[in-house]
Amino acid sequence: MEAAAIPAAVAHDDHHHGPPEAHHSSKVEREQLGILLFIISELMLFGAFFAAMFFIRVVAGDEWPPKGDLPIAVAATNAAVLLSSSVTMHWTDISARRNNQFGMRAGIITTFLLGATFLFVQINEYLHLGFTPKTNASASAFFGLTGLHGAHVVIGLLLLFMSAVRIFKGAVDPKNLKGLEVAGIYWHFVDVMWIVVFTTVYILG
Amino acid sequence: MAAKLRAPGWYRAALFIVLGIAFAIALLTSLRAAFDVSPVYYGDGVLQVALLTVPLWFLGGMGCFDYWLRWASGKHVVDDHKDHGAHTWKDYFKVNTDHKVIGIQYICVSVFFMFVGGLMAMLVRAELASPGRQFVDASTYNGLFSAHATFLIFLFVIPVFAGIANYVLPLMIGAPDMAFPRLNALSFWMLPAAGVMFLLGFVAPGGTFASGWTAYAPLSTSAPIGQTFFTIGVQFAGASSIATALNFLVTIITMRAPGMTFFRMPLLVWANFSTSLLVVIATPFIAASQFMVLLDRALGFNFFNYANGGDVLMYQHVFWFYSHPAVYIMMLPGFGIISEILAVKSRKPVFGYRMMAFSLLAIVVLGFTVWAHHMFVSGMQDWIRIPMMITTALIAIPTGIKIFSWLGTLWQGVLHMDTPMLFAIGFLTMFTLGGISGVMLAMVPLDIHVSDTYFIVAHIHYVLFGGSLLTIFAGIYYWFPKMTGRMYNEKLGRLHFWLTFVFFNITFAPMHLIGVQGMPRRVYDYADQFATWNLIISVSSFALGLSSLIFLYNMISSWRSGPRAVANPWRALTIEWQVSSPPPIFNFDAIPSVVGGPYEYGVPGAVHAVFPTAEPPPVPAGTESAAGGTATAVLEKEE
Amino acid sequence: MLVVVVLVASAIGIALGLAINWFPAQGSTIASDIDTFWDVLVIASVPIFVLVTTVVLFAVWRWRMRPGEEDLDGPPTHGSTRLEVIWTAVPTIIIAGLCAYATVLLLDIQESPAKGTRVVNVTGQQFAWTFETQEGAKKLRSNVLVLPVGEAVQFKVRSKDVLHDFWVPEWRLKVDAVPGITTQYSLTPSKTGKFQVVCAELCGLGHAFMRQFVTVVQPAAYKAWVLKQSAPAAVAGGGAGGGAGAKPDGKQLFVAGNTQTGATACGSCHILAAAGTTGQTGPNLDTALKADDAAAIKEMIVDPGKEIAAGYGANIMPPNYAQTLSAAEVDALVSFIDQSVHGGK
Numbered sequence A: 001m002e003a004a005a006i007p008a009a010v011a012h013d014d015h016h017h018g019p020p021e022a023h024h025s026s027k028v029e030r031e032q033l034g035i036l037l038f039i040i041s042e043l044m045l046f047g048a049f050f051a052a053m054f055f056i057r058v059v060a061g062d063e064w065p066p067k068g069d070l071p072i073a074v075a076a077t078n079a080a081v082l083l084s085s086s087v088t089m090h091w092t093d094i095s096a097r098r099n100n101q102f103g104m105r106a107g108i109i110t111t112f113l114l115g116a117t118f119l120f121v122q123i124n125e126y127l128h129l130g131f132t133p134k135t136n137a138s139a140s141a142f143f144g145l146t147g148l149h150g151a152h153v154v155i156g157l158l159l160l161f162m163s164a165v166r167i168f169k170g171a172v173d174p175k176n177l178k179g180l181e182v183a184g185i186y187w188h189f190v191d192v193m194w195i196v197v198f199t200t201v202y203i204l205g
Numbered sequence B: 001m002a003a004k005l006r007a008p009g010w011y012r013a014a015l016f017i018v019l020g021i022a023f024a025i026a027l028l029t030s031l032r033a034a035f036d037v038s039p040v041y042y043g044d045g046v047l048q049v050a051l052l053t054v055p056l057w058f059l060g061g062m063g064c065f066d067y068w069l070r071w072a073s074g075k076h077v078v079d080d081h082k083d084h085g086a087h088t089w090k091d092y093f094k095v096n097t098d099h100k101v102i103g104i105q106y107i108c109v110s111v112f113f114m115f116v117g118g119l120m121a122m123l124v125r126a127e128l129a130s131p132g133r134q135f136v137d138a139s140t141y142n143g144l145f146s147a148h149a150t151f152l153i154f155l156f157v158i159p160v161f162a163g164i165a166n167y168v169l170p171l172m173i174g175a176p177d178m179a180f181p182r183l184n185a186l187s188f189w190m191l192p193a194a195g196v197m198f199l200l201g202f203v204a205p206g207g208t209f210a211s212g213w214t215a216y217a218p219l220s221t222s223a224p225i226g227q228t229f230f231t232i233g234v235q236f237a238g239a240s241s242i243a244t245a246l247n248f249l250v251t252i253i254t255m256r257a258p259g260m261t262f263f264r265m266p267l268l269v270w271a272n273f274s275t276s277l278l279v280v281i282a283t284p285f286i287a288a289s290q291f292m293v294l295l296d297r298a299l300g301f302n303f304f305n306y307a308n309g310g311d312v313l314m315y316q317h318v319f320w321f322y323s324h325p326a327v328y329i330m331m332l333p334g335f336g337i338i339s340e341i342l343a344v345k346s347r348k349p350v351f352g353y354r355m356m357a358f359s360l361l362a363i364v365v366l367g368f369t370v371w372a373h374h375m376f377v378s379g380m381q382d383w384i385r386i387p388m389m390i391t392t393a394l395i396a397i398p399t400g401i402k403i404f405s406w407l408g409t410l411w412q413g414v415l416h417m418d419t420p421m422l423f424a425i426g427f428l429t430m431f432t433l434g435g436i437s438g439v440m441l442a443m444v445p446l447d448i449h450v451s452d453t454y455f456i457v458a459h460i461h462y463v464l465f466g467g468s469l470l471t472i473f474a475g476i477y478y479w480f481p482k483m484t485g486r487m488y489n490e491k492l493g494r495l496h497f498w499l500t501f502v503f504f505n506i507t508f509a510p511m512h513l514i515g516v517q518g519m520p521r522r523v524y525d526y527a528d529q530f531a532t533w534n535l536i537i538s539v540s541s542f543a544l545g546l547s548s549l550i551f552l553y554n555m556i557s558s559w560r561s562g563p564r565a566v567a568n569p570w571r572a573l574t575i576e577w578q579v580s581s582p583p584p585i586f587n588f589d590a591i592p593s594v595v596g597g598p599y600e601y602g603v604p605g606a607v608h609a610v611f612p613t614a615e616p617p618p619v620p621a622g623t624e625s626a627a628g629g630t631a632t633a634v635l636e637k638e639e
Numbered sequence C: 001m002l003v004v005v006v007l008v009a010s011a012i013g014i015a016l017g018l019a020i021n022w023f024p025a026q027g028s029t030i031a032s033d034i035d036t037f038w039d040v041l042v043i044a045s046v047p048i049f050v051l052v053t054t055v056v057l058f059a060v061w062r063w064r065m066r067p068g069e070e071d072l073d074g075p076p077t078h079g080s081t082r083l084e085v086i087w088t089a090v091p092t093i094i095i096a097g098l099c100a101y102a103t104v105l106l107l108d109i110q111e112s113p114a115k116g117t118r119v120v121n122v123t124g125q126q127f128a129w130t131f132e133t134q135e136g137a138k139k140l141r142s143n144v145l146v147l148p149v150g151e152a153v154q155f156k157v158r159s160k161d162v163l164h165d166f167w168v169p170e171w172r173l174k175v176d177a178v179p180g181i182t183t184q185y186s187l188t189p190s191k192t193g194k195f196q197v198v199c200a201e202l203c204g205l206g207h208a209f210m211r212q213f214v215t216v217v218q219p220a221a222y223k224a225w226v227l228k229q230s231a232p233a234a235v236a237g238g239g240a241g242g243g244a245g246a247k248p249d250g251k252q253l254f255v256a257g258n259t260q261t262g263a264t265a266c267g268s269c270h271i272l273a274a275a276g277t278t279g280q281t282g283p284n285l286d287t288a289l290k291a292d293d294a295a296a297i298k299e300m301i302v303d304p305g306k307e308i309a310a311g312y313g314a315n316i317m318p319p320n321y322a323q324t325l326s327a328a329e330v331d332a333l334v335s336f337i338d339q340s341v342h343g344g345k
């Protein structure tokens, strides 16, 4: 893998088969670092919406919660659902590393279903809240944050779906893990983010 | 034809755009029908959905997603590198994964947008040539300066730096390509999409976006539909810049050649490392600010609706939390370019290399703590002003370290006063002036008077034109031989510099004065007392605009028929100059090893990198080849 | 030698910087402090710029590559800790000094006004200012700001629609008018005369015209003005030009507006051949009003929001002509427009 290993005789030409292998100057994998940086970026996006909520609730002093009580119980259940999906995601990861086909398949499917359940409950909650984004600024902040998180769940589900397809086609094994790992890291991020959103939106208030 | 429509490329992209528009209409109309909203067909709504989704269809049509989709569907994919490298000029119009091709695509497209934005400045100046209304009305005028700034910031300065770095950075650190070549291609192709969107704004009913490049709410939330072209266009420009920054960071961290420690990296790499940190952390904030505007506009959210509990100032906080760092995003890569050029052209090591690197990081950190200096008169809480004034002024210190270190680099050197060098030292003086006016603005008591006047416009252009643009010109001239394999015309280059330098100053220096005297910005009509200066400014700005045509001519004619360039015309040590001009399709046959600092000019026998190959690498003209039959060739030897 | 050049050039630069007449007249008590602060900034900045420029020019002059030196390199100097400490420390000191000065000055400016200060409520809307104040039992509301010289005044600034910015260049202070909150600043006018009130924050199509006037008068004259103001509801024309006797000139009003009261010129937005105006922000009145009679035209001027001409945005035409123009002026304007459009029938 080191540069020196490439035959010195390779001529200086445009026709040979591909680029030289890049030197690995860090222990971190490219894909992992990439998804990590992406998550930092995502955190900042959430940060901006948290800032918006802060300004609306604290600085402008709009009433909170937007109208009546927020369904904390539903949201807490949903948090449990999402957290357990993190556990199953982890199980999927480990199974993949051990090349346990059954574990991978069952893991990814339960994770996906748990995620979808979350989304379903969330949408259902939206419909029964008794207020809409148009109600007032607090409501906008509420929908802004939970909606942003919901959008991330959708993206996460998309990644899980791709991973599922690949697992069922047998494209994932201990040597081809990166795709699954990246989807997994992202999914854990989405889950942890819900805890933060849940705490600030539903509990502190 | 059918085959053409199936294969990635322009035909399929055109087809997909049509499909995308149909999809937008179908989606919104069926949703409205399902929820019983009338009217079922709602033009503005369709337009907004289309603006959000059609670019994705376009990108899909061009083939940006093909590989990933194949991979995601579980197919076995091998990278055959068939999209890598340009063999004919046509390859520049396709999705390509070669960082060198993408770099050139970036540079050409963003220079095109520079002319678009510059043309708008010409129209602005024509309107301002004398008081009263000349030939555009208020709506067009406001649209012109908004689009002027939007094009030059989001589609010129930010991407052109990304383009230059795309080309040279992987070469500099000894990487065969960027870390994620396909993401790199995607980043590039988002730009034309954003550009077309900004341009289409001009045909929107009610005029284009006209609330400045800052798009303050609630003006932007109550503006005609043209505003959406900004709101959504910025999302694509922003996504492009985040993706590129992420790519740079991963490339720099994981793909450096053996021996390339952080403190052996050329300062351009350091500069882009710092810039990318800024982009990854800050850019989501402008995305968020525009999402909120979009939600307010399209779905009746109340983020900025004060009557319903919204907070108008929140927009400015969120916007400037990105847009102040953005001004350093538009300057730090330029700092990198200047460090490269000054070292090579003065034949001396960069003075105080480590402090140069640390001051970049200091600017990054400080850059996040100063956003409210744009809000000194915004009516925010008074107590924020003093801390923000202090942090803002503190930035002068790391920036000063850089300026003085560059002076130290010049000192006692052997100064090759050619075009890149002229632009570099032009930058040194002009940016200092712009930076100093920035420090004056940081002083709240003065800013209260001059905020929102032409003094600000003067500052903007001294830092962005005298700062960013001069470094961009310097960089383009400097790497032109490497990128095209040809030399530019030196005489025209110098002429371009002198005309630019002189007319730049005549154009923008008087703005300081009329600003302090009380001429507000963003007006198309002004008091008669400012008439003389404005006429002088306008006339000079036309000359400035014309001078850029010399640049264009020089670039085009030299690219087509300039004399062939040797591999290392500047006798530089950094790695990009140690390969042929233009570099081989995969950059290196084998990854070089780095054995010393990048700027050891004047140190006898100093070498930055060595290539593990039997064949001697291209050797700078006039220099003896030191490569014997050994497996390791010494690349360049300084006497 | 370099030092001498820098010193001399700095001296010349500073002299030049101080000689230029930068600011408009000083109209408030803090204006002179801010102008002095500017001078200090000039004195601090010019030498920095001159130093950088001189070193660059000197280096180019002294060490430019001469024929025969093509292959030479400079000395491999990597840095100098001493120099680096100096050029970190000196700017730090300068910055610290300037910040300290600015802080003191700012606190001075922000200091809350003395008790009993006059409060003026300033309200911005697209594209006009309204000023309200209380004098004894009298509530005064007008479109021209009248203030007695030498008496502290606090402005409470509000907005009805988008951001505006309340700025009188001669006073040196400005603050945004922000919908939803009240912003403020206080000062003491120190110079009598008539100054422009400028809207300094982009607020839409009429931003460039959002200009009104403040008249600073002697306290006695101010008292007289207050006395002259009629009952609370009525709006003061602010001693409108020409006095009550003279008949207002419709054409003059159309072309130039009433600068006394802040009535923006119609011609800046409308084409009207008879007045020779070419503004295109609003409809072309020559063609648009063909079918309208005088009463309808009056309605459109006094209450422009009632009906919006097709193809134009709402809230562009100032809604305050009923206040900024006296009844006689509106009538003069209407009859002038009516005659111009319908050929004097």
Ligand code: HEA
Binding pocket: B214, B327, B328, B330, B331, B373, B374, B376, B392, B393, B395, B396, B397, B399, B400, B401, B403, B431, B432, B433, B434, B435, B436, B437, B438, B439, B440, B441, B442, B443, B447, B450, B451, B452, B456, B459, B460, B463, B464, B467, B468, C048, C052, C090, C091, C092, C094, C095
């Ligand atoms: C490339 C872009 C760029 C850069 C690099 C900067 C750099 C700086 N800017 Fe600027 N700025 C803009 C682009 C930029 N700016 C734009 C576009 C706007 C307007 C936005 C809008 O409203 O549309 C703006 C507006 C702006 C404002 C708001 C004004 C207002 O709207 O009221 C302020 C206020 O503090 C400010 C300050 C500064 C400072 C202190 C620096 C510093 O970083 C400068 C530091 C550099 C130096 C000081 C020179 C070198 C130093 C020395 C030689 C050492 C010794 C010096 C001293 C001791 C003074 N800028």
Ligand code: HEA
Binding pocket: B114, B115, B116, B117, B118, B119, B121, B122, B124, B125, B128, B145, B146, B148, B149, B152, B153, B157, B211, B212, B213, B214, B457, B460, B461, B464, B465, B468, B469, B507, B521, B522, B523, B524, B541, B542, B543, B544, B545, B546, B548, B549
């Ligand atoms: C990189 C950034 C950048 C650059 C390069 C420029 C370049 C120029 N800018 Fe711009 N400008 C901004 C960033 C920039 N500007 C920003 C951020 C604002 C604030 C906007 C806001 O308020 O929201 C602004 C605002 C601004 C204003 C204030 C408008 C107002 O407040 O009402 C003015 C007015 O003179 C102006 C003028 C110019 C001119 C004359 C040039 C010249 O340098 C342009 C030179 C021309 C070219 C480089 C190419 C064009 C030439 C041709 C197409 C061929 C020749 C044609 C003819 C001669 C007719 N700019």
Ligand code: CUA
Binding pocket: C124, C125, C126, C127, C163, C164, C165, C199, C200, C201, C202, C203, C204, C206, C207, C208, C210
């Ligand atoms: Cu009101 Cu500008």
Ligand SMILES: [Cu+2]
Binding pocket: B323, B324, B327, B371, B373, B374
């Ligand atoms: Cu800033």
